Amino acid sequence: MEPAGGAPGTAAPQLGQDKDQSVRTRLAIKIHAFLERRFPERRVFLKSDSDTRFIRLRSETQLIAFAGMALLVAWSIVATAIVLMDSIGSGNFREQAKRDQMTYRARLNALSSERDDRAAEALAAQERFNAALTQISSMQSELLASETRRRELETGIEVIQTTLRQTMKDRETARDALAALKQETAADSPAQMMAVSAPVQMEFMADALAETAAQRDQIEANAQSALEQRDALELELRLLDERNDQIFRQLEEAMEVSVAPLDKMFRSAGMPTDRILEQVRRGYSGQGGPLSPLALSTRGEEPTREELRANDLLRQMNKLNLYRLAAQKAPFASPVNMNLVRRSSGFGYRRDPKTGGRRLHKGSDFAGRTGTDIFATADGVVTHAGWQSGYGKLVTIQHAFGIETKYAHNSKLRVKVGQRVSRGDHIADMGNTGRSTGTHLHYEVRVNGNPVNPMIYIKAARNVF
Known part of the structure; x- marks a missing residue:
């Protein structure tokens, strides 16, 4: 048998364990006493016709039930507050959305009106452009006809001047012959004595003088008629020059009105006009390409002012034609009928409708x-x-x-x-x-x-x- 005191090495751990258990027991007793004061033990009796039973509600059970109820009430309060805040925020958002929608509709109506105005202006500009092209075509025909008439008049004037010079030369020859005959008639010479003695020769001489005088008068009349005809042709040439000048001015104004908007259109789109026109010119350098300059004189003379203006107009018409060809190859048209659609989004950075990110x-x-x-x-x-x-x-x-x-x-x-x-x-x-x-x-x-x-x-x- 072991001694009453026990072994020293075994008694020390046992005492430590007993002490810890004693501390835990006292702590549990204090907690239980605290809960008993706050949540005294209760019994719930369940009575039937033949038996009576009860449910014992300990303090710990009541504490758990109270904590659960408190958590449920707290969750209900928080959830209700969240729902109310969300309802208030949703109401404000809906009102803001309605205001934005009204503003958007007003902006769409304004843009629609502006679009209609621009469409009307574009239609009017197109009509003016077509009218200018028609006028340019008719004026070009008139210009070519005027130049043909001018060449005919120049040829006529040259013929008349040649005839006039020949007439003047014949008149001078007739005058010299008449003067010689007068001198022979007036001189006291054997010829005069022969004329007195020979009436037939005298009559022949008188007829010759009369015929020469008639020829002289006819030559003078022809010369006067030629001068009057020359003056009339010169007046017609001046009138033709004035009309040609007017046609040139109208053509130059029409070309300026036609070319300037096209040039501005390409520059507004950021397209270098010189390079664009050169590229189109290379593509249309064959038949049907640029117009050739006029050469109105065939005598190797320096070009006149009208020729220079005509060539400048042809260059402008060639430039207009190149602009027209280039406009067909650049995306200046709208891909849809703007009267049937609305522009819903533009070019640039925006909020992505799928992901919500910026792109x-x-x-x-x-x-x-x-x-x-x-x-x-x-x-x-x-x-x-x-x-x-x-x-x-x-x-x-x-x-x-x-x-x-x-x-x-x-x-x-x-x-x-x-x-x-x-x-x-x-x-x-x-x-x-x-x-x-x-x-x-x-x-x-x-x-x-x-x-x-x-x-x-x-x-x-x-x-x-």
Whole structure:
């Protein structure tokens, strides 16, 4: 048997454990006493016809139930506050959205009115342009007819002057002959004595003198008529020069009115006119290309003022023709009928409608009905006609001067790759394919592969076409 005191090494841990357990017991008793004061033990009796039972609710159980109820009430209060705040914020947002919508509609109406005004101005400008071209054509015909008439008059004047010189020479010869006859008649010579003695010879001499005098009078009359005819032709030439000058002035004004808007249109679009015209001139250097200068004189003389003005007009007409050809090859037209659509988004950085992030919008969007006609904005060749990720059904056209246009999100394509199209050709129908939030046309213009604002070209041509 072990001694009563036990071994020293075993008794020390046992005492430590008993002490810790005693501390925990006292702490548990204090906590239980605290809970008993706050949440005294309760019993819930459940009575039936044959038996009576009770449920014992200890302090800890009541504490847990109270904490759960407190958490539930707190969660209800927080959730209600969040819902109320969200309702208030949503109301303010709806009001703001309504105000923004009204402002947007007013802006759309103003833009629509401005668009109609610009369309009317463009139509009037086109009519003026067509009238100027018609007037230029008629004036050019009149100018050529006037130059032909001028050459005929110059030839007539030369003939008359030659005849007049010959007439004057014949008149002087007749005068000399008449003077010689008078001297022979007046002189006291054997011829006079012979005339007295010979009446027949005298009569012959008188007839010769009378005939010579008649010829002299006829020559003088012809000379006077030739002078009067020369004066009349000179007056007609002066009147013709004045009319030619007037025609030249009108043609020069018409050319200035016609060329200046086209030159301004290309410069507004940022296109170097000299390089553009030279490129078009190289492409049309054969038959049907630039007009040849006039050469109105065939005698190797220096060109006259009229010839210089005519050649300058021909150069201006050639420049106008080159501008017209260049305008067909650059995307100055609108891809849609602006009366049937609205411009929903412009070129530049914006909030992405899909992701919400900020990104570059490389074109202009035009919203309209599904199936709205889409037109080529310039002459060119179709390089893509099919599906492309993000763009949906896409048409890509390669134009001159390194320009490329894209027409995206279409519902139907009406061209194929390799097809040559002209400005105004129907190439697709508006749709909502690809990465799109609604029916619209996404229209891009790229110069040497770099995207530029398409509205630069469309606005530059508003007062021209």
